[in-house]
Amino acid sequence: MAALADSDLTDYLDQIQRRSRRSRRIAIALVTAALAAAGVVAFEIATRKTPPRVWHRPLPAPTARAFESGGVPVHEPAIDTALAQPLTDLVIQAGNARDTGSVAFARTLATLRATDLGQRPQLVAAWQHALDAYGIAVSAAELGAGGNEINQHDRDALREAVKELTDQFAAAGLGYFLEGRFRDGYAYIQAYRVDEVVFVVTNGTPRRVLSISRIDHLNTAYAVLGMQDENVGDPVLHMERIAEFVASTELPALAPDAAYPLAEDTWLVTPEGKALAAAIGAAVRREYSAALGADAASGTQIAKLLVERGEIIAKWRDHLEKRRIVFSETDELFVPPDLLKALDGAVPHYQLERVEAIDGMLAELEAPRIHARLHDLVAATVRRHEAQHGFDYDREAEARYPDALARLLGSPHDEDGNEIAIVASARHELSAYLSQVINDPVTPHAALWHLAQQTFSRDRAGTGEFYAGVVVLEGLAAQLGLDTTLLSAPTFHRGLDRERMATLALAIAKLPDDKLRDAASALWRELYGEAATTVVDKPTTQLAQR
Numbered sequence: 001m002a003a004l005a006d007s008d009l010t011d012y013l014d015q016i017q018r019r020s021r022r023s024r025r026i027a028i029a030l031v032t033a034a035l036a037a038a039g040v041v042a043f044e045i046a047t048r049k050t051p052p053r054v055w056h057r058p059l060p061a062p063t064a065r066a067f068e069s070g071g072v073p074v075h076e077p078a079i080d081t082a083l084a085q086p087l088t089d090l091v092i093q094a095g096n097a098r099d100t101g102s103v104a105f106a107r108t109l110a111t112l113r114a115t116d117l118g119q120r121p122q123l124v125a126a127w128q129h130a131l132d133a134y135g136i137a138v139s140a141a142e143l144g145a146g147g148n149e150i151n152q153h154d155r156d157a158l159r160e161a162v163k164e165l166t167d168q169f170a171a172a173g174l175g176y177f178l179e180g181r182f183r184d185g186y187a188y189i190q191a192y193r194v195d196e197v198v199f200v201v202t203n204g205t206p207r208r209v210l211s212i213s214r215i216d217h218l219n220t221a222y223a224v225l226g227m228q229d230e231n232v233g234d235p236v237l238h239m240e241r242i243a244e245f246v247a248s249t250e251l252p253a254l255a256p257d258a259a260y261p262l263a264e265d266t267w268l269v270t271p272e273g274k275a276l277a278a279a280i281g282a283a284v285r286r287e288y289s290a291a292l293g294a295d296a297a298s299g300t301q302i303a304k305l306l307v308e309r310g311e312i313i314a315k316w317r318d319h320l321e322k323r324r325i326v327f328s329e330t331d332e333l334f335v336p337p338d339l340l341k342a343l344d345g346a347v348p349h350y351q352l353e354r355v356e357a358i359d360g361m362l363a364e365l366e367a368p369r370i371h372a373r374l375h376d377l378v379a380a381t382v383r384r385h386e387a388q389h390g391f392d393y394d395r396e397a398e399a400r401y402p403d404a405l406a407r408l409l410g411s412p413h414d415e416d417g418n419e420i421a422i423v424a425s426a427r428h429e430l431s432a433y434l435s436q437v438i439n440d441p442v443t444p445h446a447a448l449w450h451l452a453q454q455t456f457s458r459d460r461a462g463t464g465e466f467y468a469g470v471v472v473l474e475g476l477a478a479q480l481g482l483d484t485t486l487l488s489a490p491t492f493h494r495g496l497d498r499e500r501m502a503t504l505a506l507a508i509a510k511l512p513d514d515k516l517r518d519a520a521s522a523l524w525r526e527l528y529g530e531a532a533t534t535v536v537d538k539p540t541t542q543l544a545q546r
Helices: 006-047 077-083 085-100 104-113 121-144 152-171 239-250 271-322 337-343 349-364 367-394 403-409 421-439 444-456 464-479 489-494 498-509 513-528
Strands: 176-183 186-202 205-214 236-238 535-537
Touching: 077 085, 077 176, 077 186, 085 104, 085 121, 085 186, 104 121, 121 152, 121 176, 121 186, 152 176, 186 367, 205 239, 205 367, 236 239, 236 367, 239 271, 239 367, 271 349, 271 367, 271 444, 271 498, 337 349, 349 367, 367 421, 367 444, 367 535, 403 421, 403 464, 403 513, 421 444, 421 464, 421 513, 421 535, 444 464, 444 498, 444 513, 464 498, 464 513
Parallel strands: 205 236
Antiparallel strands: 176 186, 186 205, 186 535
């Protein structure tokens, strides 16, 4: 290497120093940037919120006119409190009074009498009268425990007094719905909160339908999604049941190639069952995906996770049943944390961790919001079903008894002229379900195959819904020109010949929505000799969800 002159050395050292200073500046800048990035990450971690596991659909402000024009009715803390724990205690103590002669019932009854209902004389009178009627009903139940049959007068008195209380709540614009009844010899009052009042138009006439959720804490519940009983009050939707149905049946159907749970698993693995369940799954998935629009992709991911979680939980159930441990159904969107905690040590830990992870991913995918969108669709179609029930009850002349149903069930009355319960039930459900399919603008297949579940499931054989499903499926097949001669009335009294019916149902499942509605309308005219009832949602000022 050649020697450097003094001037060259000076220049060389200056270059090194400049480079060193530049390197330090770069290093400092890099460190500063790294620290800043770390700070951003730390800030995001510190401020990031856990995805919510509950979605509250936007609704208009409560109004005392909800029962007149629709919307959210008013609720009051004092009434909420009274209908929750005190009413629960009262009914439990009524049962204890019947069984053991307990006197705690009287004290709780006195507490409820003192509930502050404000300056509303008619409501106060109805409240006191309902409590009086319940006291009398409890006495009748105590007598019944001695072998005396509870007479119809006592049953009617309790039901009518509680209905009058519900009517007075509505007149005051307050959102509460109560039901008084006897069950297995015990007197009950069940209390619900009216979450929303929605009007449906049947043949041009508005009809209100109530969305209700349970207030009391009694361990009794209806298994149905909705109800209409003219002796109790307005048609109602059971919102908790709909939420469970969506989480356990409808949302999982969005998974790719998911089979629809039409019947018990042992039949769904047969060639006929497998083909039909796949075709129904495709039809229902198409309808819901179209309705979800931009949320359809997220819905698919949510469904896949629900299916995976369901498979894990099924393994737990089988494992625990072998150890004679009963594992209750889990129909909620998220698995309750206390259940997972209770299972720790009883099932593989890695599976518990996977289920917890799945629930976390469901929250990230906004599963509660998408569940709420499907919930709205199901609620709307059930609402139209219940409105049809209300329309049928109010008809001046009863709709004719369809020949197709008469061939299965015979006369609608017994020798004494009394209405036969199973015939009445089948007539009501045939009208409501067929109307539901005809008038559903978005999910007619989902409506139809919910009915078909009542027909194909062995444990539903002999119910009103079972016979309604037989008539609808066979009637739709005939409208399509399919051969239904292999189906005979005696077969259905012994239980459905599912293999034969599956052949017809498979063709129905492949129909486009408009063709299904057309076939259902033609069947209605054939069964009843008149045009189908028009049941449409009444436009309201409710806030649009989404």
